Amino acid sequence: MENALGIWGPQAIMMAITASFTVLGLIMLFAAILMKRRWKPSYAFEFGFIAVMLGLVWYADKLSVGTYSAYQQNLEEGTKRVSGNYDGVGEQAFDRVFTVIAFQWGFGFINEEEEVSRNAVIVEPGQKVLFKIVSNDVIHGFNIPVAQITAEIDPDAQREVWITAPDEPGKYLIQCVNYCGVGHAQMKAWLVVEGNETTASLETEGEQT
Amino acid sequence: MSDAIKNHGPGMLAHWTPENIVGETSIGDILFSNDYRKIALKGIFTAFIMLALGGFFALAFRSELTVPGVQFLGAKVYMTLMTLHGMVMVFGFLIPLVVSILYFMLPKVMGTEKLYWSGLAQLSYWTLIVAAVLLVIGRPDFTWTAYAPMSFRTGNPYLWMGHVAIILVAISEFLAGAVLFRNGISGNFKWGELPLMGWAATTVGLLFMISVLPLGFAGYGLLSDGLHWAQTAFFDPSRGGSIERFLYIFWSYGHPAVYLPFVPAIAVIYTIMPRLLGHKMWSYWSGVVAFILLALGAMPIGPHHFQPVHTISGGYERFVQILTMLVFIPSVLHVFNWISTLFMAPIPASARRAIPFKFMVMSIAFIIYGGATAFLNAQIAPDSDFIHNTYWIPAHFHAMFVGFTAQMAIAGFYYLYPYFTGRMFNQAMGNWHFWLWQIGLFLKITGMGVAGYIYFPRWVYDYLDMPGWMEAQIVITIGGYMVGAGFLIFIFNVAWSARWGKTAAADPWPLEMDDPAAQTAQPAE
Numbered sequence: 135m136e137n138a139l140g141i142w143g144p145q146a147i148m149m150a151i152t153a154s155f156t157v158l159g160l161i162m163l164f165a166a167i168l169m170k171r172r173w174k175p176s177y178a179f180e181f182g183f184i185a186v187m188l189g190l191v192w193y194a195d196k197l198s199v200g201t202y203s204a205y206q207q208n209l210e211e212g213t214k215r216v217s218g219n220y221d222g223v224g225e226q227a228f229d230r231v232f233t234v235i236a237f238q239w240g241f242g243f244i245n246e247e248e249e250v251s252r253n254a255v256i257v258e259p260g261q262k263v264l265f266k267i268v269s270n271d272v273i274h275g276f277n278i279p280v281a282q283i284t285a286e287i288d289p290d291a292q293r294e295v296w297i298t299a300p301d302e303p304g305k306y307l308i309q310c311v312n313y314c315g316v317g318h319a320q321m322k323a324w325l326v327v328e329g330n331e332t333t334a335s336l337e338t339e340g341e342q343t
Numbered sequence: 344m345s346d347a348i349k350n351h352g353p354g355m356l357a358h359w360t361p362e363n364i365v366g367e368t369s370i371g372d373i374l375f376s377n378d379y380r381k382i383a384l385k386g387i388f389t390a391f392i393m394l395a396l397g398g399f400f401a402l403a404f405r406s407e408l409t410v411p412g413v414q415f416l417g418a419k420v421y422m423t424l425m426t427l428h429g430m431v432m433v434f435g436f437l438i439p440l441v442v443s444i445l446y447f448m449l450p451k452v453m454g455t456e457k458l459y460w461s462g463l464a465q466l467s468y469w470t471l472i473v474a475a476v477l478l479v480i481g482r483p484d485f486t487w488t489a490y491a492p493m494s495f496r497t498g499n500p501y502l503w504m505g506h507v508a509i510i511l512v513a514i515s516e517f518l519a520g521a522v523l524f525r526n527g528i529s530g531n532f533k534w535g536e537l538p539l540m541g542w543a544a545t546t547v548g549l550l551f552m553i554s555v556l557p558l559g560f561a562g563y564g565l566l567s568d569g570l571h572w573a574q575t576a577f578f579d580p581s582r583g584g585s586i587e588r589f590l591y592i593f594w595s596y597g598h599p600a601v602y603l604p605f606v607p608a609i610a611v612i613y614t615i616m617p618r619l620l621g622h623k624m625w626s627y628w629s630g631v632v633a634f635i636l637l638a639l640g641a642m643p644i645g646p647h648h649f650q651p652v653h654t655i656s657g658g659y660e661r662f663v664q665i666l667t668m669l670v671f672i673p674s675v676l677h678v679f680n681w682i683s684t685l686f687m688a689p690i691p692a693s694a695r696r697a698i699p700f701k702f703m704v705m706s707i708a709f710i711i712y713g714g715a716t717a718f719l720n721a722q723i724a725p726d727s728d729f730i731h732n733t734y735w736i737p738a739h740f741h742a743m744f745v746g747f748t749a750q751m752a753i754a755g756f757y758y759l760y761p762y763f764t765g766r767m768f769n770q771a772m773g774n775w776h777f778w779l780w781q782i783g784l785f786l787k788i789t790g791m792g793v794a795g796y797i798y799f800p801r802w803v804y805d806y807l808d809m810p811g812w813m814e815a816q817i818v819i820t821i822g823g824y825m826v827g828a829g830f831l832i833f834i835f836n837v838a839w840s841a842r843w844g845k846t847a848a849a850d851p852w853p854l855e856m857d858d859p860a861a862q863t864a865q866p867a868e
């Protein structure tokens with residue numbers, strides 16, 4: 135499936151850079167402790183290191199903004215901006231549009247026909263789904279691990295998140311990741327991907343509750 | 344004091360005559376003496392009591408989290424323990440510990456032999472004690488970040504105590520910062536000769552005094568909103584307040600809060616590393632520049648803590664992202680300086696044996712581990728993907744807070760130990776403490792990182808049986824218990840050796856080379 139932010143694209147490069155940086159640093163440290171040979175590094179070496187760092191900052195900013203803008207672009211199809219525009223004009227680009235109310239403690243999903251479901255949202259494989267999220271009490275989080283996207287929702291703001299539903303039918307976790315009170319641990323919902331033929335077998339698919 | 348120590352310039356002067364200060368201190372001294380070493384020791388041992396308390400909370404909820412399902416902690420109790428763990432560890436253990444170690448070392452390093460404004464240090468200590476008592480009575484369960492409006496809607500009758508405690512912490516840290524700043528500028532030094540610990544105390548003292556202002560205001564706003572002191576609210580959106588106001592105000596303290604213990608710990612490295620190695624740091628100015636840049640960068644980058652809060656690819660968010668990554672540079676300057684110093688000359692056998700040296704080396708390893716992951720955290724895309732508020736974040740800050748800051752403070756404590764007890768600690772127990780902590784911390788931090796990568800959410804007392812979640816939690820719990828065992832050995836060592844340890848030599852940390860060839864290779868600076 136196509137992931138929202140595409141972790142195996144640019145993000146994987148950044149993670150590889152981070153990992154190699156850690157390993158390089160540890161090798162330098164333990165070489166300084168364990169190696170027999172002694173060596174006084176020149177200041178030029180440090181400046182070179184800083185130059186590499188500056189290059190990395192430039193590259194990381196480019197990759198991160200590129201990735202996030204590409205994601206955001208999908209929200210802006212049709213109109214210049216979907217975010218904050220609730221007349222629905224920009225929503226043509228999506229197969230499904232849900233208004234999500236995050237509350238203490240759970241998620242309410244309102245579909246295009248104004249039908250409300252609590253803590254479960256049913257979509258079909260591969261559908262492009264838009265979630266328009268609001269909160270009416272405290273700060274909540276909205277995280278769909280399988281789609282690799284997180285948002286944080288302020289009560290006085292609105293957030294929009296889109297995903298591509300997984301191809302595999304099953305139940306996928308939606309969870310709050312911001313502490314929102316004692317019920318935070320129970321603030322979960324299910325993204326139910328319904329196969330064309332199987333509604334009854336849902337009980338055995340995916341994860342247990 | 345040997346000439347080798349005397350002639351090594353700034354930063355080399357952390358040497359006292361070993362004496363049994365702890366054994367000869369009366370109760371009155373403990374409570375109210377303004378002698379710098381007694382104030383410092385009071386702070387240090389209080390911090391260890393806090394560590395025991397916070398560690399006990401941690402082991403309680405680690406046991407609960409080992410397997411899915413509710414074992415013995417319900418949501419309310421779990422969250423209270425979690426909140427107190429965070430607050431006690433940061434405000435009660437880490438910051439007071441490193442600040443107290445600076446109180447102990449600064450007067451000697453600066454050559455003043457007294458702590459200026461020690462009355463303020465005293466006041467800062469007692470304010471913090473009041474805050475800790477309020478926290479324990481009030482038992483807040485709103486996490487240490489106390490996000491509005493959740494934090495005044497938790498249905499706890501003594502909630503206001505938590506908010507008052509936040510204000511008291513701000514006052515206490517402001518006073519501590521003033522003391523650090525005053526002592527950082529106190530020595531009689533020419534421009535460019537101020538010891539690096541002086542630079543650290545000056546910059547972090549200023550950072551303390553500036554950054555706690557928003558914390559105090561956040562605490563006041565929460566108190567006022569929670570008790571309905573006014574018709575309108577600061578942070579409660581249902582009464583005309585703004586959450587974004589809270590987020591910006593809180594995190595302009597919240598990010599510097601990380602640097603407040605971090606910078607003094609760095610200063611301890613700059614003080615005891617040249618002392619144990621017997622030569623100067625690789626670069627003086629690199630350290631100075633890094634201290635200044637770190638202090639400047641601390642406050643403006645706070646908003647990276649709530650990156651996924653709204654449409655986040657705007658110019659300001661991008662500015663914060665870039666600035667956050669640029670803070671990598673002062674950190675790299677420090678680490679590069681330390682590694683180069685280690686590389687410069689043969690490491691004396693005495694240093695290799697010294698427990699503080701071992702802790703110092705491993706704390707550098709953990710700053711590399713935690714710091715490199717911070718580079719990823721700063722970026723909006725991975726933050727919106729798997730980083731934000733998953734266990735990846737505790738992995739990062741436990742590497743920085745425990746792996747680096749706490750371990751470096753412990754190194755400083757071991758270094759100072761013979762100077763205030765007159766005796767050496769037990770080497771074998773020190774080694775056990777060292778290895779239990781390194782393995783335990785590595786397991787704990789790596790386990791948290793893996794759990795975060797598979798989206799284990801923060802702040803949950805119970806969780807679903809998702810693939811990999813329980814396995815990661817088991818690893819973290821094992822690591823946590825190893826750290827706890829190391830702590831017990833450490834405390835036993837501290838108590839036992841104070842009475843029965845070997846009497847410390849006039850110079851407890853003499854330079855010794857086992858290898859005569861290396862002895863000659865060492866330039867007699």
